[in-house]
Structures are given as structure tokens and as C-alpha cells.
Amino acid sequence: MYFLVEVALKNKDEELNLIILELRKSLASLQEKLAKEESEKKAAVDSLAKEKEARINTERSQASLSEELDKVRGELDGANQRIASINDMYKLLQEYNSSLQLYNSKLQTDLDAAHETIKRGEKERSAIVENLHNLRGQHKSLRDQLTSSIASQDETMKQKDALVNEVACLRMELRQIRDDRDLYQQQVQTLTAEVSKYKELATNSSELEEKCLSQGNQIQILHDQLAVAERKLQMSDMSALETRFEFEGQKKLINELQNRLEDAEFKLTEGEKLRKKLHNTILELKGNIRVFCRVRPQLPDDCSSNQGKVVSYPTSMEYLGRGIDMTQNGQKHSFTFDKVFMPDASQEEVFVEISQLVQSALDGYKVCIFAYGQTGSGKTYTMMGRPGQPEEKGLIPRSLEQIFQTRQALQPQGWRYEMQVSMLEIYNETIRDLLSTNRDVSRIENGVAGKQYTIKHDANGNTQVSDLTIVDVQSSREVSYLLDRAAQSRSVGKTQMNEQSSRSHFVFTMRITGVNESTEQQVQGVLNLIDLAGSERLSKSGSTGDRLKETQAINKSLSSLADVIFALAKKEDHVPFRNSKLTYLLQPCLGGDSKTLMFVNISPEPSSVGESLCSLRFAARVNACEIGTPRRQLNMRTSDSRLSYG
Numbered sequence: 001m002y003f004l005v006e007v008a009l010k011n012k013d014e015e016l017n018l019i020i021l022e023l024r025k026s027l028a029s030l031q032e033k034l035a036k037e038e039s040e041k042k043a044a045v046d047s048l049a050k051e052k053e054a055r056i057n058t059e060r061s062q063a064s065l066s067e068e069l070d071k072v073r074g075e076l077d078g079a080n081q082r083i084a085s086i087n088d089m090y091k092l093l094q095e096y097n098s099s100l101q102l103y104n105s106k107l108q109t110d111l112d113a114a115h116e117t118i119k120r121g122e123k124e125r126s127a128i129v130e131n132l133h134n135l136r137g138q139h140k141s142l143r144d145q146l147t148s149s150i151a152s153q154d155e156t157m158k159q160k161d162a163l164v165n166e167v168a169c170l171r172m173e174l175r176q177i178r179d180d181r182d183l184y185q186q187q188v189q190t191l192t193a194e195v196s197k198y199k200e201l202a203t204n205s206s207e208l209e210e211k212c213l214s215q216g217n218q219i220q221i222l223h224d225q226l227a228v229a230e231r232k233l234q235m236s237d238m239s240a241l242e243t244r245f246e247f248e249g250q251k252k253l254i255n256e257l258q259n260r261l262e263d264a265e266f267k268l269t270e271g272e273k274l275r276k277k278l279h280n281t282i283l284e285l286k287g288n289i290r291v292f293c294r295v296r297p298q299l300p301d302d303c304s305s306n307q308g309k310v311v312s313y314p315t316s317m318e319y320l321g322r323g324i325d326m327t328q329n330g331q332k333h334s335f336t337f338d339k340v341f342m343p344d345a346s347q348e349e350v351f352v353e354i355s356q357l358v359q360s361a362l363d364g365y366k367v368c369i370f371a372y373g374q375t376g377s378g379k380t381y382t383m384m385g386r387p388g389q390p391e392e393k394g395l396i397p398r399s400l401e402q403i404f405q406t407r408q409a410l411q412p413q414g415w416r417y418e419m420q421v422s423m424l425e426i427y428n429e430t431i432r433d434l435l436s437t438n439r440d441v442s443r444i445e446n447g448v449a450g451k452q453y454t455i456k457h458d459a460n461g462n463t464q465v466s467d468l469t470i471v472d473v474q475s476s477r478e479v480s481y482l483l484d485r486a487a488q489s490r491s492v493g494k495t496q497m498n499e500q501s502s503r504s505h506f507v508f509t510m511r512i513t514g515v516n517e518s519t520e521q522q523v524q525g526v527l528n529l530i531d532l533a534g535s536e537r538l539s540k541s542g543s544t545g546d547r548l549k550e551t552q553a554i555n556k557s558l559s560s561l562a563d564v565i566f567a568l569a570k571k572e573d574h575v576p577f578r579n580s581k582l583t584y585l586l587q588p589c590l591g592g593d594s595k596t597l598m599f600v601n602i603s604p605e606p607s608s609v610g611e612s613l614c615s616l617r618f619a620a621r622v623n624a625c626e627i628g629t630p631r632r633q634l635n636m637r638t639s640d641s642r643l644s645y646g
């Protein structure tokens with residue numbers, strides 16, 4: 001029993017040991033699990049802490065993101081607004097673009113039409129010229145016919161006179177004969193009475209009968225002669241009448257031909273005017289700087305040379321009035337410009353060619369005319385003319401007269417114009433105000449510069465020179481007075497500083513503001529007339545000291561002008577306008593939307609042929625320079641604006 005209990009206990013003990021073992025195992029695994037879970041829990045707590053931190057960070061960043069979002073939203077709204085305004089602007093630009101395209105195509109059609117009209121004009125002109133030639137031929141032959149008919153009429157008249165004389169003689173003879181006849185008839189009557197008396201007395205006298213017979217025959221002959229003379233007289237009257245009719249007819253024909261000739265000549269001049277106008281329009285559309293060349297006549301002071309003539313002009317129709325040939329060392333160099341004025345061209349003829357350009361300053365364009373050429377080639381003569389000789393007034397006084405006359409003529413159409421002028425010179429790269437009442441301020445004393453004038457361009461392409469004297473003017477007489485004052489101001493400089501007027505660039509500016517009182521339109525035009533200093537090489541001028549400095553300054557500004565022209569011609573991105581005062585001042589005229597014309601003045605002297613060739617080559621480059629289409633400054637009435645250059 002005890003054994004059994006012991007076995008049972010042993011079994012139980014084993015069982016319990018097994019259970020304990022199992023429990024231990026499970027405890028170990030539980031402990032392991034617990035440790036794992038604890039580590040997991042720790043990790044979870046860590047991660048929870050991290051998450052919490054992350055959440056806080058996220059919340060923070062969410063808050064900042066919300067802020068940013070708000071900001072971005074604000075910016076987005078702004079951007080949306082900007083996009084809307086850009087869209088509006090885009091639309092506007094598109095509209096503008098399409099209107100520009102329309103305008104462009106209109107201009108193109110205008111250009112084509114202008115070309116067509118020119119072609120037509122040219123054709124008409126040549127037809128008219130041919131017609132005129134034929135008419136002249138007809139006119140000449142008719143004139144010949146007329147002279148021969150006049151001669152034949154004279155002859156006939158003479159014949160008629162002779163016949164009239166003859167008839168008068170015959171009439172006298174006839175009268176005589178008639179008297180004789182009457183006498184004879186009386187005699188015959190008395191004789192017949194006697195015969196009858198004698199017959200009555202029955203005595204026939206055969207002698208008396210014969211006499212009577214012969215006298216009757218004589219009377220018959222005289223009657224016949226009279227009839228013949230009367231017929232002749234009638235015939236000569238008729239032929240004189242015919243000649244008179246013919247003469248009247250030819251006179252009518254000649255009058256008619258003369259009228260046709262005048263008509264054709266009028267048409268020819270009108271056609272020529274139209275051609276010029278269209279040519280100008282084409283040039284404006286092309287946007288080139290126009291160049292006129294003027295050759296001055298030989299002067300008594302010119303040193304005569306045995307080299308012969310160096311300047312000649314082509315006579316072919318194509319180049320007539322536009323071509324010039326310069327011969328150097330036997331080699332001919334040919335140039336073509338918009339117009340070439342020969343030495344005999346008068347100031348009036350030259351002005352006629354630029355008057356339309358001057359006119360456009362009143363229409364609201366910026367106009368710039370400048371004269372370029374070597375010293376003594378006639379720049380000042382062209383621009384200012386000869387003082388005290390009204391016939392030889394230059395372009396500046398003539399332009400002013402025209403402007404004031406047109407101002408008067410436009411008054412009935414409601415236009416009121418205001419004019420302001422300024423005059424300056426650029427001497428040794430320094431601006432001098434020629435209308436300043438305090439002359440010393442702009443002068444260089446002992447190498448120390450006086451008042452400094454600065455040039456500024458505004459966004460509208462208008463140029464202003466600070467502190468420059470600007471004078472309101474009402475008549476061309478006032479401007480003439482100011483021109484005289486400016487000339488005096490220059491000549492004062494000349495005596496005090498031993499300089500010559502030609503050693504500086506002279507710039508005359510007139511700003512024209514026009515308002516139409518009925519349409520409220522406003523135009524702003526500018527007229528710049530510039531007499532440049534003479535271009536010459538240092539070697540030729542032989543300058544020293546102050547003169548050398550002047551020549552160097554002139555050469556610098558003129559070569560800057562050339563650089564600007566060449567950069568424009570090559571369409572370079574950078575145009576060095578700022579390299580000299582002159583080019584900076586002229587920037588709107590050279591690089592903008594103004595109508596610009598250059599006179600290249602040439603001396604006919606053989607000793608100047610080198611300088612002349614340089615000037616002509618420069619002018620040819622200028623002529624090829626495209627500066628864009630001129631723009632008219634036209635808007636509705638605004639407040640007053642002060643003078644500017646371009």
C-alpha cells in the first residue's frame with residue numbers, strides 16, 4: 001500500500017515535475033514574451049513619443065503651412081489678378097498688334113499703290129513727254145506752215161494791192177473812157193443830129209459814119225477790158241478772203257496747240273510734283289535718312305588749279321539731278337543721292353526741295369536737317385545764307401518764314417500754334433547757350449568750364465537741355481532778331497577766344513505746339529536745323545595749340561557721328577550715342593522716329609577732292625541708314641510742355 005502510495009506519489013511528483021518543467025518553460029516563454037512585449041511596449045511608447053513629437057511638429061508645420069497656404073493663396077489671388085490684367089493687356093496687345101498689322105498692310109498697300117501711282121505717273125509722264133515732243137513737232141510744222149501762209153498771204157496781199165491799183169487805174173481809165181464815150185456819145189448824138197439834119201438835108205457823109213463805127217468798137221473793147229478787170233478783182237478778193245480764212249484757222253490751231261502745250265507742261269509739272277511727293281512718302285515709309293548734296297560754285301578766292309574739273313554730273317535720265325561724279329587721279333567715283341544741287345542752284349531752289357519737310361514739323365513730326373561738309377564748302381551759306389542779301393537767305397530764315405505763314409493760313413481751320421526757340425553751340429564738347437543774357441556762364445575761362453548743361457531724353461523721345469534759354473516767339477522777325485543775337489554771341493566768342501564760328505556745331509531748335517480749338521487735337525512738332533563744324537583732317541588743317549584742341553574735339557564728335565551712323569546702318573544692338581554731346585543730343589533724330597535730312601556740302605576745288613570724296617562716302621553711308629518710320633506726335637489737349645529737341 002505504502003509502496004503503491006509511494007509509486008503514486010513518485011508518479012505524481014514526476015507528473016508535477018513535468019508540469020513544473022512545463023510551467024517553467026511556459027514561464028520562461030511568458031517571461032520572454034513579456035520581455036519582448038515590454039521592449040515592444042517601450043518601443044511603442046518611444047514611437048508614441050516620437051509620433052507625438054512628430055505630430056506636434058506636423059501640427060506646427062501644418063500651422064506654418066496653413067500660414068504659407070494663406071500667403072500663397074493671397075499671392076495666388078494677386079497672381080490671378082495679375083494674370084487677368086496680363087490677359088487683358090495681352091488682349092489689348094493682340095488688338096494693337098492686329099491693328100498694327102492692319103496699319104502695316106495698309107501701309108504696304110499704300111506703298112504698293114504709291115509704287116503703282118509712281119509707275120503710272122512715270123508712264124504718264126513719258127507719254128506726256130512724248131506727246132509734248134509730238135506736239136512741239138506739230139507746233140513747229142504748223143508754225144512753218146503759218147509763216148509760209150503768212151508769206152503767201154503777204155504775197156497775195158501784194159498781188160491784191162497791185163490788182164487793186166491796177167483796177168483803180170483801169171477804173172480811172174474806164175472813167176476816162178466813159179467820159180470819152182459820153183463825150184463821143186454826145187458828139188455822136190450831135191453828129192447823129194447833124195447826120196439826121198444832113199440826112200434831112202439828104203446829104204450822107206460816109207466819113208462820119210466810119211468815125212462813129214470805130215468809136216463804137218473802141219467803146220466795146222473798153223467794156224470788155226473793164227469786165228476782165230472786174231473779174232480779176234473779184235477773184236483776187238476771193239483769194240484774199242480764202243487766205244484770211246486759212247490764216248484765222250491756223251491762228252486758232254496755233255492757239256489750241258499752245259493751250260495744249262501749256263496744259264501738257266502744267267500736267268508735267270504737276271506729275272513731277274506728285275512724283276516728288278510720292279518719292280518722299282516712299283522714303284518716309286522706308287525710314288531712311290535722306291541726303292541732299294550741294295556743290296558750291298567756284299569762288300574768286302579759290303586757288304585756281306590746272307588740274308581741270310573734278311566734279312561732273314551724269315546726264316542720263318536715271319541719274320539726272322541725283323548723281324555726282326568725282327574724279328581723283330584720273331579715277332571716277334560715282335555717287336547717287338536723293339538730290340544733287342549743282343553750283344548754279346539758287347537758295348530758293350534748294351528751299352523748295354525741303355519745304356515739305358519743314359511743313360511736317362507743323363503737322364507734329366520731329367524734323368532734323370543738318371549740314372555736313374569740310375570747312376568752306378557752303379554749310380553756313382546753305383543754312384543761314386549771305387547776311388544782308390534777301391535773295392540769298394538760307395534755309396533757316398526761309399523755313400521760319402514758311403512756318404509763320406502757314407500758321408497764319410491754318411488759323412481759319414481752328415489751329416493755334418505756339419512756338420519756342422533755343423539756340424546752342426557745342427564747342428570743344430561743351431554746350432554753350434547762345435541766347436543766354438548772361439553770356440559768361442557758359443564760357444570756358446582759362447580752361448575751367450563754366451555752367452554745365454546736361455542733356456536728358458524722356459520716355460517720349462523728347463530731349464531737354466537743362467538751364468537752356470527758351471524763348472516764346474510770335475513772328476519770323478522775332479526769330480531773326482534772336483538769330484542775330486546768337487550770331488553776335490558766337491562772334492563775341494570769336495574775338496575773345498580767337499575761335500571761328502565754324503569751329504563749333506550750331507543747333508537751332510524750334511518746338512511747335514499746335515492745338516485745334518474745334519477738334520481739341522494737339523500736335524507737337526520739333527524742327528532742328530544744324531550747321532555742323534567743318535570736317536577736315538588734322539594733317540590738312542595744320543592746327544596747333546588751341547586750334548589743335550578744337551580740331552580734335554570736332555573730329556571726335558564727327559567721328560562719333562560716323563560711328564553712330566555705321567552702327568545704325570549695321571543694325572547693331574548697341575549704338576554709341578553717348579560718345580559725344582552732338583550724337584547724344586541728336587539721338588532721337590538719328591535713332592528714332594524723326595524725319596532726318598542731311599546736306600552734304602562739297603567744294604568744287606581740285607585741291608579739296610580728297611576731303612570731298614570722304615564727305616561723299618560718309619554721306620552715302622548715311623543715305624543707306626534706316627532709322628525707322630517717322631512718328632507724328634498727335635494727341636488730345638493736355639497741359640503745357642516745355643521745349644525739347646527731338
Ligand SMILES: Nc1ncnc2c1ncn2[C@@H]1O[C@H](COP(=O)(O)OP(=O)(O)OP(=O)(O)O)[C@@H](O)[C@H]1O
Pocket residue numbers: 295296297299343373374375376377378379380381382386501502532533534535601
Ligand atoms: N552756293 C553758294 N553760292 C555762292 N557762294 C557760296 C555758296 N556756298 C558757299 N558760298 C560762299 O563760300 C564761302 C564759304 O561758305 P561757308 O562759310 O558757308 O562755308 P562753311 O562750310 O560753312 O564753312 P565753315 O565750316 O568754315 O563754317 C562763303 O563766302 C560763302 O558765301
